[in-house]
Amino acid sequence: MKDLYQGQRAMRNMRRQAMQRGVIAVLDIGTSKIACLVLQFDGPGQFRETDGVGPMAGQSNFRVIGMAHTRSRGMRFGEIQTMAETERAIRTVIQSAQKAANVRVDHVIACISGARPASYGLAGEIGLDAGKVAENDVSRVLAACEVPDFGRGREVLHAQPVNFAVDGKSGLSDPRDHTGDKLAVDMHVLTIDGDAAGNLVHCIRRCDMELAGVASASYASGLAALVEDEQELGAACIDLGSGTTGVSVFIKKHMIFADAVRFGGDLITQDIAKGLRISYAQAERLKTLHGGVEATGRDDHEMIDLGGDTGDWETDRRQVSRADLIGIMRPRVEEILENVAGILEAAGFDFMPSRQVVLTGGGSQIPGLDTLAARMLGHNVRIGRPLRIQGLPHNATAPGFSSAIGLALLTAHPQDEWWDFEMPAEAYPARSIRRAYRWFKNNW
């Protein structure tokens, strides 16, 4: 895990550099669209206390100065399938965002939605010789976590200490200077497919950008769509994307679980296209304009022109009722939600104190989805729109942008990760000067 530590640390330094420069881009590479926000960090003190704007968890110190989104290319299931195509799409979106911001951007933080995420809960425990939790004990206990075999080619995307416990006292977010004999930690580790992550890094490098961080899209959309209380009390965020449906579970403002289903709105469109024998673009149009999941009696009478550009008059003049369209969409949406329910069950969501489910992502805009989801996932379901951030244009406030916005929030207010703590002295090579330095620092 040490090379990962170095790599993530390098990215963290890059992020710090970008913050110093004041301009950073966040890039949400989805299956159907790529969104890029250019953030300007003005630093704190932009608002005074008298303006009625509190610190807002670091959201008030940046604003969006450029936004662009474009159709994604070469992506499938949230992973990069054709590198050159995706690179072109990234170039397009970055160039137009730069044009909108009128600023050159060199650092980018990206999120990855697919790549088969896997969540692990790790636990570690150490004895405290000093009877008190010292600074280096935190890193020691993080290093003491038992790391399971993640499997071949897996990379750790997030490794966040979720909970500290000193002796019997659990639920500590900062255990430093607590007295006790034992320090325990619960850590949430999210791993993804290494090759998919490598492909993403390669694509961004090809665009002359420095990668300043990678985050999971499910996590980011959870940050944007869940309000603070939901994050604190426990909630699941379901990001209905086009290629993947991300699920992330939050409690005590920490992500404790994340996963993704390899189904999404794309599949619904494909079903429509196959079922009605129309082109993919037309199917997408039908889905967004007339789609739904709850059929009523009136829908039988509402006839929809299929349209088309085939050149055949008969084919282009076909009509279907809205009930037909709903009949195609609903099984697929149900299938997706079933899978989500399975994931939530596997995550032990039923045992959470508050079982709030928040639907976000482009797919959450299907009319009637909330009632369907409430029936399938539990009663506390709402459609979540992303948090509003400063300078965001109106057309980017749709639920489909929640992972991009969440990524911006994460950039402004990063979560402590395992690699943000100092490496314990034991992890250095035996004869390293830094090890000696660290030993001196800890003992005097």
Place this chain on the structure above:
Amino acid sequence: MQGLNPFGHRDADQGRPAPVRHVPSRPAPQVGAAKATPRRDPAPSRLAYRLNRMMLRPLMRRLIRVGLPAFLIAMVGGIWLSDETRRANLYSGVDGVVDKVQHRDAFMVQSMRIEGASEVVDKALRAMLPVELPASSFDIDLAKLREKVRMLDAVEAVDLRITPGGVLTAVVTERVPAVLWRHARGLELLDKTGHRVASVTARDVRKDLPIIAGEGADRAAPEAMALIEAAGPILPRLRGLERVGERRWDLVLDNGQRVKLPEDGALRALERVIALNKAQDLLSRDVAEIDLRNEFRPVLQIGNEAQNAIRRARGQAEIGPDGKPLETNPSVAAGQKNSTKTGTNPKKT
């Protein structure tokens, strides 16, 4: 799915064939039009992307916005001017315009009028004008000309101006000769401040003016003027003032009498001499020299005549003007001095 298909009247096991085209019913789609506009890739090429990013650099943008236009202007101008003929044309054109403006009637100076100048100065002034009249007023540098005119010794001040009628007016204030100065190189007229006015060839040119002499007399001319002013009663007998050692004045009277005045307070000493003269008629007696250099010890040197009178009264041999005893009694006059200190004499007054 079957129920959804409104056109599903064909055999189910066959699968759905492609829709039948009714060929003659409508014109074929225009192939050429579709081909003419193939969908352009919206993505920028790698090169375009890099160029775009390069252009967004602040330095680059400043270079493009300021540097490039400046360079282009400089280059075009340089190339255009590099040709000798064009440059000459440009210069002559500019010169022509300047000339045209400067030689408008409004700027022309037609004549010159000089006021308050003697004939000599008038001639000199006219000669000093750098251009032939009529000329443009731009060609006449009044400040320079004024300086030049003021270099003339005879001119004290000059007021040069170009009046609206195109007349160059010079109002000259000439220096008034107040005193003649005789020195080793000749004879000069000085004004009352001691500034040279002109040279003269002989004393007779200005008989009315007093004369001063000696090196450095011109610098002390104001003092000399004051002395001459004060000499009122003895003025008819005054031959002139002589500057001694560039330090003090000697008053020289017509019969060779000399009043040596001190360096400081010469005026007071002169007044004292005049008072003495009034009281005792001192200067009409046989006194060769009155030495007032030391205020507390005035010295009189009596003339040869008076000396001999004294000697005769004492029964001593008479002496000649050279101080030697006359041949009649050389042995007596051998050790005699020709001056006698009579320090108590002036104090009686």
